[in-house]
Amino acid sequence: MFIKRFITNSNTGKISLWRLGLLSAGLTAPIALVSNPVSTYLEEQSKVELSNDYFVKYRISWRHFVDKDHYLLEIEPIKRQQNNLWKEHGYRKLWSIQVKQPQIHVVRHYTPLPLEHVDSENNGIKLKVLEDGDSSGKMMLYIKKYENGEVARWMSTLPIGNEIEIRGPYIDYQFPEAPADEICLDRRFLNDGNDQVPVEALKYKPYDVNFFTGGTGIVTPLQLMLTENPFKGKIQIIHACKNYQEELSPLIPFIDLLKSKNRLQMHYFEDFKSELKNKRKLNKLIKAPFPFESLDIPSIGASSSTTIKPVVSFVVGPEGFIANVCGPKYDLNQGPITGYLDSRGWDNDTVYKLS
Ligand SMILES: Cc1cc2nc3c(=O)[nH]c(=O)nc-3n(C[C@H](O)[C@H](O)[C@H](O)COP(=O)(O)OP(=O)(O)OC[C@H]3O[C@@H](n4cnc5c(N)ncnc54)[C@H](O)[C@@H]3O)c2cc1C
Incomplete structure (x- = not known):
């Protein structure tokens, strides 16, 4: 009325x-006023699935200091994920996530591994590879903290259970895909420790790659080998570190199992600068690149050959390390190949610098 x-x-x-x-x-204005926070709330609630477009909340579920500079950080999503990124990317993509430091508004990339910690009886630490189909969204980060560094140092002090915000995945490199009917390599031996399982017969001849890794850069090839549907060829790692046994202790069991299955050849140097000068071991390991043939050449059964024929070299680590191995990387620009790899006949077609 x-x-x-x-x-x-x-x-x-x-x-x-x-x-x-x-x-x-007059009637709609109050609705408009309240609908704004409501829609913001709904929008925030819908940001569940990991994405490049927004940050998603994860929780620190476990941390272990490997030595005074390195730690493992297990994180899990607050809300269950629909996508299994390990299956989605497999051997085809190297990927990282960004962690936000909210107080100083900076982000840093980290390369996750498909690992989780399992409680062990004797107080030692035990890690397990996430099984095929695991969509818990869990990730393990292997992080070095620098004395003057912002984000890695900050994360090392956060309490267990604390929330952090991450976004991604960021694709750092994409490999060519094997033919669709190629088999997926099994990873169960990484958890049951059974290295006696026969080498699986791929349908097509795989190609091999080198990784030159400095410090935490080693997680990049490990991601490729530990992921669901892992890399099919052999990987040779030339790793520069200060103390291999100490820095990497929780990851060494996986490295050893991968070696025993003929998927990995691992060479570490605790004084890499000297090795780069005298090149005694390096020159025996690194020859000129092998030609990349094709992805669809039928394989002649299981290969137990230990000969590795790398067609590409990836270089990942601190700036100085990359510069010495293959010349500096200029942000997004690869820059020319100089340094050690140039001296061994590698060039921009066969070397890729990762950060
Ligand atoms: C694609 C990608 C993946 C990455 N994955 C990982 C990973 O899995 N694990 C990991 O630990 N890091 C990784 N990084 C490096 C990481 O993003 C940060 O750069 C690193 O954690 C340092 O950040 P910060 O904020 O702690 O230090 P910052 O505040 O950025 O640095 C402050 C100081 O720390 C020192 N410092 C920082 N970085 C280096 C370095 N690389 N070498 C030597 N001194 C340095 C320097 O003294 C520097 O002045 C990755 C980087 C990229 C681009």
């Missing part, structure tokens, strides 16, 4: 469009 009287012009008895407009504006 009141509404009808309000919108009716008392002189003419007709409905006033002006008054109708005023009424509807």
Whole structure:
């Protein structure tokens, strides 16, 4: 009754469009005011699945200091993920995530591994590879903290259970795909420790690669070998570190199992600068690149050959390390190949610098 009287012009008895407009504006304004926070809330709640477009909340579920500079950080999503990124990317993509430091508004990349910790009886630490089909969204980060560094140092002090915000995945490199009917390599031996399982017969001849890794850069080839549907060829790692046994202790069992299955050839140097000068061991390991043939050459059964024929070299680590091995990388620009790899006949077609 009141509404009808309000919108009716008392002189003419007709409905006033002006008054109708005023009424509807008066009624909808409070709704508009409340709908803003509501839609923001709904939008925030829908940001569950890991994405490049927004940050998603994860929780620190476990941390272990490997030595004074390195630690493992297990994180899990607050809300269960639909996508299994390990299956989605497999051997085809190297990927990283970004962690946000909210107080100083900076982000840093980290390369996750498909590992989780399992409780062990004797207080030692035990890691397990996430099984095929695991969509818990768990990730293990292997991180070095620098004395003056912001994010790695900050994360090393956060309490267990604390939330962190991450986004991704960022694709750092994409490999060519094997033919669709190629088999997926099994990874169960990494958890049951059974290295006596026969080498699986691939349908097509795989190609091999080198990784030159400095410090935490080693997680990049490990991601490729530990992921669901792992890399099919052999990987040779030339690793520069200060103390291999100490820095990498929880990851060494996986490295050893991968070696025993003929998927990995691992060479580490605790004084890599000297090795780069005298090149005694390096020159025996690194020859000129082998030609990349094709992805669809039928394989002649299981290969137990230990000969490795790398067609590409990836270089990942601190700036100085990359510069010495293959010349500096200029942000997104690869820059020319110089340094050690140039001296062994490698060039921009066969070397890829990762950060
Ligand atoms: C694709 C990608 C993947 C990465 N994955 C990992 C990973 O899995 N694990 C990991 O630990 N890091 C990884 N990094 C490096 C990481 O993103 C950070 O750069 C690193 O954690 C340092 O960040 P910070 O904020 O702690 O230090 P910052 O505040 O950035 O650095 C401050 C100081 O720390 C020192 N410092 C920082 N970085 C280096 C370095 N690389 N070498 C020597 N001194 C340094 C320098 O003294 C520097 O002045 C990755 C980087 C990229 C681009």
